[in-house]
Amino acid sequence: MNDYPRIYLSSPHIGESERRYVQEAFDTNWVAPLGPNVDRFEEEFARYVGTKHAAALSSGTAAIHLALELAGVGAGDEVICSSLTFVASVNPIRYVGANPVLVDSEPDSWNICPELLKEFLARRAEVNRIPKALVLVHLYGQSANIEPIMALANEYGIVVIEDAAEALGATYKERSPGSFGKAGVFSFNGNKIITTSGGGMLVSDDESLIKHARKLATQARDPAPYYEHSEVGYNYRMSNVLAGIGRGQLEVIEDRVAARRAVFQRYTDELSDLPMSFQPEASWGRHTRWLTCLTLDEPEHQPEDVRQYLERTNIEARPVWKPMHLQPLYAGCEMVGGSVCQRLFSRGLCLPSGSNMTAEEQTRVIVALREFFERD
Template sequence: MKSDKIWLSSPHMGGGEQKYVQEAFDTNWIAPLGPNVSGFEQDLERYLGGQCHVAALSSGTAALHLALLVLGVQAGDEVICQSMTFSASANPIVYLGATPVFIDSETTTWNLCPIALENAIQDRIRLGKKPKAIVAVHLYGVPFQVEAIQAISKKYEIPIIEDSAEALGSSYQQQKCGTIGDIGILSFNGNKIITTSGGGALVTKDPKIKEKVVFLATQARDQAPHYQHSEIGYNYRMSNVCAGIGRGQMEVLENHVRARRAMHAFYLDIFKNIKGVTVFQATSESYANYWLSAIIVEESKTNGITREQLRLLFEKENIESRPLWKPMHLQPVFANCPYYGTQIAESLFEKGLCMPSGSNLTDRERERIQKVVADLFLNNSNELQQ
């Protein structure tokens, strides 16, 4: 009999979500507005601190799209974007008719390489195409090199859109991720550390930006007794029902962060004596939620065992794992976009594997994961050498 599936990162309900959803039904607030929407925004604002203002939206992608819009990105512009990320970091740039300029990773945080970033900015300026924004990602919940990226942003006066889709609960020097950039974005997709089924948020310290974002997200309706539109708008507001799920999830966010960090510690332990395998870790200045725990498998140091062998063995045992994000500059859809850097992101992609990291994994499931690792790296059976 096949064992139950172990997912990479499945939704994890805390139990309090239903009361907020039931309130939405009881009061007939089944719409993209209502008390849960404002309540969820306030919950996030309290959690993030720093006098931030939050707009709850239909997705993290919508938040990125609106962040670019309010920063004035238009057709023909260029926007710097981290290459090692999910495509949603780059797609909204193209929605606006702008061009992504992709930047390599550095080896410490796997995020934006400051050297490649500055080289790119200088080169684009030389070509008469100064970038309008920098999309910087906290990959897998690990903060980027904040001081270095902020210094470059300030030097060239290019705002940072902080892609914290994977980083709610992470912080850098005690500042919450999502509040570090000029504009931050969050995601509450089903696989994220908390979920609203589908949803996202934009974070800003400027109440006027929030006001503008909410206006654009509700079809840009002018103040009038009839429907009047002076700008193109979008149907991007979060529903009151989804926001109710979010309110319940906020009650267990810290528990989820602790559980994800415990999974990371679990991987540090089971790989500590396995030569050639390194568990991805944040720097000492950062507190990572470890939304996904990831490893690097160096074939030259593991007696020929590869990342792909481990992934396929997990698959055989009904355990989900996956390679790291394929860098955007290697994606067919972005083949003609500028790229700056070397092959760090490419090397990480070839050797890296995201491990099951859910906050709801059981001891029995961890035992199954550990057994696969032991069978491959320690027992080194004949079957696995074929």
């Protein structure tokens, strides 16, 4: 390890508004769960993403879990999901006793391939085995190709839950991912484009779904003067203090997107001559560049060698997500395709991309990458 300060992959970027809202929570003694910041955060967030309702929760994973449960997904059902994703997209499928069916990516966005999905559903229709739901992941800050996927879901009666945990601020034809399906899910984990330290949001145009989600997230307490429960609930609600952080973060979301896109642009401007290819921006909308992702062009250059070289100069980089069908936990699941996401994993790397990166920090990353490729 050297004496350079650490450059993180995607560190929190906190400003002054967050402090004000949190201070209000302390000044008014609203430090217990729920409260005015939670109410306002839900309203403001729903307005930003273009849905009618939202429920602030403890994590994006909790939001996927509730969305699946409220969609009626249960034991023995099948749920389609991208293989190239973080495990939190898939684990809630198991929470409700359902079985994941994993589908490969397409190269234009790295998200689920509509053509493979179409072929898979046609085969399943022949044997009358249509999956119950689809967790539609929007990866690394870029929307999937939503329209053909929604058309297939509508044709076959499949419930769509959008996992937009990594894609807040992205667009699909001028709309926000997460606003197309039955429900949308967002994450405010510490490394996301905005953060509440830990937290998530479930959004929907269905008021009854969000009301039921709020009930389930507060231990499913029935409306009675005593503690009465008629269904299993969870402790999934966001605190009023953390919601205050989220409100301040949401105020500057467009600035955060612009900053990350600027980081990406400088990488591409100064590294375009090296044997690497950056994740494309699909034609249908804005990529937030939550993370700057690339693949190495030549087999003699291995992503792990690059990552370790950067690590020696105290720069954090990470591999592209290891596909779920290659994970021991999901190795037995049905997989549709696989060559694209396997190649992205075997050749892919994520670079430091935070909206609070300084020019000097990014220069360090660029210099280190050039040094790696220009070694004798």
